[in-house]
């Protein structure tokens with residue numbers, strides 16, 4: 001599942017530095033879903049939307065894996081959770097619910113963050129921060145309509161329940177993730 005630049009011999013995203021192909025890709029996809037499931041259990045219960053570690057995992061995994069593998073990883077995360085594995089926030093599973101839009105948003109964010117990373121959006125702290133902020137905004141954009149539909153909140157109420165309380169925490173998660181990727185590139189000297 002190589003992308004254009006890794007085919008040309010230059011690693012496009014961090015995980016291209018790992019040798020291998022199919023088995024490597026499978027391990028990365030499964031590992032990314034697993035990390036997101038673990039991060040979902042780092043949670044601070046709030047109603048109707050809990051604070052969790054998921055956004056940290058989503059932006060980190062997406063930038064490190066690139067678009068195709070990241071999208072597959074988040075689709076796997078969603079499908080396994082729908083199938084009954086309790087690895088959504090607070091040990092939940094199944095289809096639907098007030099926070100299901102965010103889970104769909106993880107897939108869209110994976111596409112955007114992964115694509116931007118393939119084009120160098122994870123090479124400096126500043127660029128990585130911008131890439132990850134965009135990904136986080138996509139997660140909110142998918143989360144809000146479902147939150148409104150399921151809870152009956154109006155837009156103002158949904159923003160107050162589903163976005164505003166998370167701005168600082170999500171920014172801190174991005175600050176950590178945005179420091180890790182360029183540092184890893186530097187260590188790899190590529």
Ligand SMILES: O=C(O)CCCC[C@@H]1SC[C@@H]2NC(=O)N[C@@H]21
Nearest residue numbers: 050051052088089099102103166
């Ligand atoms: O039910 C789930 O597994 C999804 C929970 C989504 C939580 C959202 S993601 C964006 C925002 N940041 C957080 O820490 N929590 C919410």
